[in-house]
Structures are given as structure tokens and as C-alpha cells.
Amino acid sequence: MSFIILLLLLLLVGFTRLLQWRKTSLFLSLVLISSFMLIGSGLIPRYLLNDLQADYESKPKIQWSNNNAIVLLGAGTQFISSTQEFEPTFFSFGRINETASQYKACAKTQTRCKVIISGGDAQNHGVTEAEVYQQQLLRLDVPMGDIIQEPNSVNTWKNAQLTSDLMKHHKFDNIVLVSSGLHIRRSELYFNHFGLDVIPVRADYMAAQISWLPLWYNFAVTDFALHEQIGFARYNTYNFMGWNSKREKPGDA
Known part of the structure; x- marks a missing residue:
């Protein structure tokens, strides 16, 4: 651009x-x-x-409640020809690792902790971001039973809109939103628009040289x-x- x-x-x-x-x-x-x-x-x-x-440089200390959701926003998938499989993109791994870290911190409090992976097939790869990211979370010891897929969103606006529908169903009282530092401010804005009072946590932090x-x-x-x-x-x-x-x-x- x-x-x-x-x-x-x-x-x-x-x-x-x-x-x-x-x-x-x-x-x-x-x-x-x-x-x-x-x-x-x-x-x-x-x-x-x-x-x-700048407002998200310091990660907040989360006060976990009785019913917690950690929302992981998708950032695309990449086809690997040598394995004939799809993997998360370069920008996704930081988000996935941060989500796993937040989940483990939540699980230590022995409260209800769920991870919501929000991401559809925006690139028409025939596989959703939610499916691909779930495999990575399982490798990071996040239990299958604590993962909820939202496989229909194709952009940040839909991430917020469709996740808000899940929140109404599950009645979470604490929502941690995980995305890249570059993306977290706009993500929070959209989630607030749909009535979600989220705790934004950035994964990576991008800097100019x-x-x-x-x-x-x-x-x-x-x-x-x-x-x-x-x-x-x-x-x-x-x-x-x-x-x-x-x-x-x-x-x-």
C-alpha cells in the first residue's frame, strides 16, 4: 500500500x-x-x-472468575507442500502460544476455562483456521474438551459478531481477547461494539527498524x-x- x-x-x-x-x-x-x-x-x-x-505493551494481570473464556483470533493458514497439510501462518503462532499460556494460568485457579478459536476459511483453503489452530493448541496441552471452535468468521468484524453469539449461549463472565499487538486495538473496538467487555492481551509486539x-x-x-x-x-x-x-x-x- x-x-x-x-x-x-x-x-x-x-x-x-x-x-x-x-x-x-x-x-x-x-x-x-x-x-x-x-x-x-x-x-x-x-x-x-x-x-x-502502546496502550497494550504491558500485559494485564488477569483476575480469573468462575466462568472464563479466552478468545483466540485467527490470522490465516499456510499450506506446506512437503507435508500436504495446513499450518498457522507466521503471525498466528504468537497468538496461539499466548492463548495456551493464558489457558494454563486460568486452569491453575481451578475455575472453568474455555478457549474459543474464532476463524473460518477466509482464504478458501478448504479448512478453517479454527481447525488448524486447534491442532496446535492440543500440542500445547490445551484439552480438547476446553476448546470451542467458531469456524464461520472471515474477518475481524465477523470474529466479534459471531463470538458474541457464543457468549450469549455460554454466559461467560470473564473474556480475555488474544491477538497481535498490531491488531488488538481494532479487535477490542469491534468486540465492544457487540457488547463484549473484553480484557485485551497482545501476543507479539511489532517495532520499526x-x-x-x-x-x-x-x-x-x-x-x-x-x-x-x-x-x-x-x-x-x-x-x-x-x-x-x-x-x-x-x-x-
């Missing part, structure tokens, strides 16, 4: 040069060069990532951060237009 923006700026520079709009062309050239350097050097992605993650020379990595993480910001903009626009489903009060679910 960042490269598309830079490409559009480059095309505008060329267009204004053809029209001999020298001042406009010079201004756009400066914007193009500045944007390229600020992104590549890590300054812009550092700001964007801090804005998304400050460098004198532009790094491709910084362009990549900028794209991840921009994807989240677009999600916030879409949510606010849909709310303004009345296109989102009715917002529920926290606790209603």
Missing part, C-alpha cells in the same frame, strides 16, 4: 512536469522523497505502530499499520452512515 501511494505521487510528479507546473511538480517531488525516506528510515512506521500498540538507509521491512510494517488505520476509518464511516449493526452496551452479550 505504501508503494502504491509513492507510485501515485511519482505519476503526479511526471504529470505536472508534462504540464510544466513547476512549483507543483517541485512540491510533489519533495513530498515523494520525504515520504520515501521517512517510511524507509522507520520514523513513520514507528509512529504508526506506537499509536496502535530505525536506519539511515531505507529498509524494505519498514515499508512492510507501514502497510500493516495502514491496514489497521483503514479499518478504523471504515468503522467510523459505517457508523456515521448507519451501515453497521446496532451497537450494544458492554455486558449485554
